[in-house]
Amino acid sequence: MAKVLMKGCEAIGEAAIRAGCRNFFGYPITPQTEVPEYLAKRFPEVGGIFVQAESEVAAINMLYGGAGVGKRVLTTSSSPGISLMAEGVSYIAACHLPIVLVNIVRAGPGLGGILPAQSDYLQATKGHGHGDYKLLVLAPSSVQEAVDLIYEAFDLADQYLTPVMVMGDGMIGQMMEPVEFPEMRDLGSLPSKSWAATGARGRKPNIINSLYLKEEACNANSWKLKEKYDEIVKKEKRSEAYACDDGELDVLMVAYGTMARICKTAADEVRREDKKKIGVFRPISLWPYPYEALAAEARKAKRILVVEMSTGQMVEDVQLAVLGSKPIDFYGETGGVVPSPDDVAAKLRE
Amino acid sequence: MKKIFGYPESLTPSHTHYCPGCTHGTIHRLVAESLDELGVRERTVGIAPVGCSVLAYNYFNCDMFEAAHGRAPAVATGAKRCRPDLVLFTYQGDGDLASIGTAEIIHAANRGEKITVIFVNNAIYGMTGGQMAPTTMPGQVTTTCPFGRNTEHEGHPIRVVEMINTLETPAFLARVSSHTPLHVIEAKKAIREAFRLQVEGVCFSMVEVLSICPTNWGLTTAESNKWLEETMMPYYPLGVLKRPAVDRAPDPMAIALPEGV
Ligand SMILES: Cc1ncc(C[n+]2csc(CCOP(=O)(O)OP(=O)(O)O)c2C)c(N)n1
Ligand code: SF4
Ligand SMILES: [Mg+2]
Numbered sequence: 326m327a328k329v330l331m332k333g334c335e336a337i338g339e340a341a342i343r344a345g346c347r348n349f350f351g352y353p354i355t356p357q358t359e360v361p362e363y364l365a366k367r368f369p370e371v372g373g374i375f376v377q378a379e380s381e382v383a384a385i386n387m388l389y390g391g392a393g394v395g396k397r398v399l400t401t402s403s404s405p406g407i408s409l410m411a412e413g414v415s416y417i418a419a420c421h422l423p424i425v426l427v428n429i430v431r432a433g434p435g436l437g438g439i440l441p442a443q444s445d446y447l448q449a450t451k452g453h454g455h456g457d458y459k460l461l462v463l464a465p466s467s468v469q470e471a472v473d474l475i476y477e478a479f480d481l482a483d484q485y486l487t488p489v490m491v492m493g494d495g496m497i498g499q500m501m502e503p504v505e506f507p508e509m510r511d512l513g514s515l516p517s518k519s520w521a522a523t524g525a526r527g528r529k530p531n532i533i534n535s536l537y538l539k540e541e542a543c544n545a546n547s548w549k550l551k552e553k554y555d556e557i558v559k560k561e562k563r564s565e566a567y568a569c570d571d572g573e574l575d576v577l578m579v580a581y582g583t584m585a586r587i588c589k590t591a592a593d594e595v596r597r598e599d600k601k602k603i604g605v606f607r608p609i610s611l612w613p614y615p616y617e618a619l620a621a622e623a624r625k626a627k628r629i630l631v632v633e634m635s636t637g638q639m640v641e642d643v644q645l646a647v648l649g650s651k652p653i654d655f656y657g658e659t660g661g662v663v664p665s666p667d668d669v670a671a672k673l674r675e
Numbered sequence: 676m677k678k679i680f681g682y683p684e685s686l687t688p689s690h691t692h693y694c695p696g697c698t699h700g701t702i703h704r705l706v707a708e709s710l711d712e713l714g715v716r717e718r719t720v721g722i723a724p725v726g727c728s729v730l731a732y733n734y735f736n737c738d739m740f741e742a743a744h745g746r747a748p749a750v751a752t753g754a755k756r757c758r759p760d761l762v763l764f765t766y767q768g769d770g771d772l773a774s775i776g777t778a779e780i781i782h783a784a785n786r787g788e789k790i791t792v793i794f795v796n797n798a799i800y801g802m803t804g805g806q807m808a809p810t811t812m813p814g815q816v817t818t819t820c821p822f823g824r825n826t827e828h829e830g831h832p833i834r835v836v837e838m839i840n841t842l843e844t845p846a847f848l849a850r851v852s853s854h855t856p857l858h859v860i861e862a863k864k865a866i867r868e869a870f871r872l873q874v875e876g877v878c879f880s881m882v883e884v885l886s887i888c889p890t891n892w893g894l895t896t897a898e899s900n901k902w903l904e905e906t907m908m909p910y911y912p913l914g915v916l917k918r919p920a921v922d923r924a925p926d927p928m929a930i931a932l933p934e935g936v
Contacts, residue, residue, distance in 0.1 A: 376752065378782075383779050384749075390750040398753070
């Protein structure tokens with residue numbers, strides 16, 4: 326299929342359609358509103374259902390309903406909206422329901438700003454809603470990768486019966502790049518869902534529930550979730566190592582999403598001009614975090630530089646991977662300030 | 676011999692956890708009978724709330740969800756939009772629907788979601804032990820308005836169906852009561868009509884049912900019935916507030932009613 330030039334948000338909407346999603350519920354918020362706008366226009370052509378919810382609280386509960394009756398469902402939002410969805414995502418995870426949600430991260434905390442940031446890392450990977458649950462979090466660093474990860478996210482959600490988040494910064498949502506779309510999924514080939522609440526015809530009622538008043542039952546559900554998360558940790562870690570394959574590195578940078586792209590450019594520049602060996606490690610799955618792959622690259626490096634569009638939310642995970650074996654520096658800007666390749670290069674030269 | 680009365684198929688044969696005298700159980704039965712009579716149990720999905728009826732998923736013999744506090748209309752919206760062939764109902768208390776879930780109910784009604792909402796107004800938070808609800812009567816004592824609801828401080832009770840009645844979107848809106856056999860018969864008619872309109876694909880339908888909570892009102896069942904009649908009924912008038920226009924074009928998603936219903 327030929328490449329088309331497309332804005333990230335619109336490409337995300339189209340990728341969801343390709344993945345067999347025909348149900349979108351969401352609430353406008355910059356910088357991701359082009360996803361609902363795109364789907365509102367495009368869905369009628371493919372028999373999709375688009376609902377503008379009254380809030381993100383309602384939107385995520387509409388996903389709960391849609392996932393519970395067995396359909397592939399999507400919502401997209403940005404930071405403040407994702408905070409409002411935490412309650413619903415906790416219920417969805419507890420009920421073992423598959424959904425895909427996209428966070429096109431903007432600057433925070435509070436109302437923050439509408440410019441790109443990476444300041445929801447901890448929320449996505451360690452926190453969000455209440456209770457013992459996890460989100461599988463994937464972080465694209467190009468529009469093409471956003472398309473590919475969205476396409477895959479629906480399969481991962483169905484496979485593990487869990488919410489999957491694709492987290493991009495505002496840059497991923499707003500920039501235009503050439504993309505190639507995967508084939509349209511045949512809706513008939515989607516996994517069947519015998520657990521869904523579709524009417525108790527000739528069978529016992531199916532109940533979508535997260536209430537366990539008996540402590541043993543509640544405990545058991547948390548451990549059932551944990552077992553699933555252990556499997557995800559085993560099988561779903563993804564990362565990329567860039568320019569890490571020529572002996573000892575002067576610096577290994579660790580960055581994800583758009584920031585990783587900027588770091589690659591800076592690495593090339595410093596390699597070329599200063600004849601220093603610089604590599605970039607890019608986690609693609611933020612949870613599960615690719616600790617082992619990072620540790621393997623870190624072994625080759627004299628020091629590590631973590632670069633983020635936040636005040637350093639991923640540093641703890643890098644520390645956990647390296648376990649004190651290498652010095653770790655951090656460089657970050659946030660609030661919508663996007664470090665340029667020159668800014669990063671200057672840090673590499675320090 | 677022809678069976679003329681029995682246990683509804685749409686109820687599971689279980690003992691409920693409701694307090695003696697509580698009318699939640701009666702209202703469950705009216706919903707179940709309506710589903711049976713319309714022949715839709717096998718394509719019905721109910722949404723239980725957070726409140727005393729949180730365990731309703733154990734009592735209705737159909738597919739069920741348990742929703743977060745107040746969010747049942749949003750859950751029903753998602754389910755119904757994804758599967759328009761299903762019959763969706765929510766069953767919610769006054770704290771659930773008229774306080775924490777106000778946005779969800781107003782907008783589901785305003786979008787004209789083809790769902791049926793059973794709204795149980797007992798003027799109190801039953802489950803959490805008798806706190807003030809948005810529907811608590813002026814002067815009514817609860818654990819969080821121990822000197823009686825002061826309208827200067829807590830405002831006046833919300834008349835939810837009247838509020839929803841201000842919306843342009845076609846709907847079936849009714850208020851009934853559950854405290855005497857005669858009222859129960861009327862309540863049944865309204866609930867059945869509400870479901871029937873959904874099954875025909877006509878409109879959003881909502882029935883508010885005045886209900887008693889002897890436990891948290893601190894009254895006997897007989898006293899509760901009297902209090903409901905004397906205090907709640909004058910403020911919450913019974914009747915059908917809105918019926919869809921009869922000549923409304925049928926929804927293309929409508930499913931024909933079985934013969935004789
Ligand atoms: C988000 C959230 N806030 C608060 C609660 C606690 N809570 C449980 S039930 C309830 C009130 C229910 O009252 P109502 O809806 O009137 O139902 P009733 O028990 O009277 O039938 C509250 C506040 C909760 N479960 N979730
Ligand atoms: S507390 Fe009130 S509403 Fe709840 S079961 Fe008892 S009587 Fe019914
Ligand atoms: Mg109540």
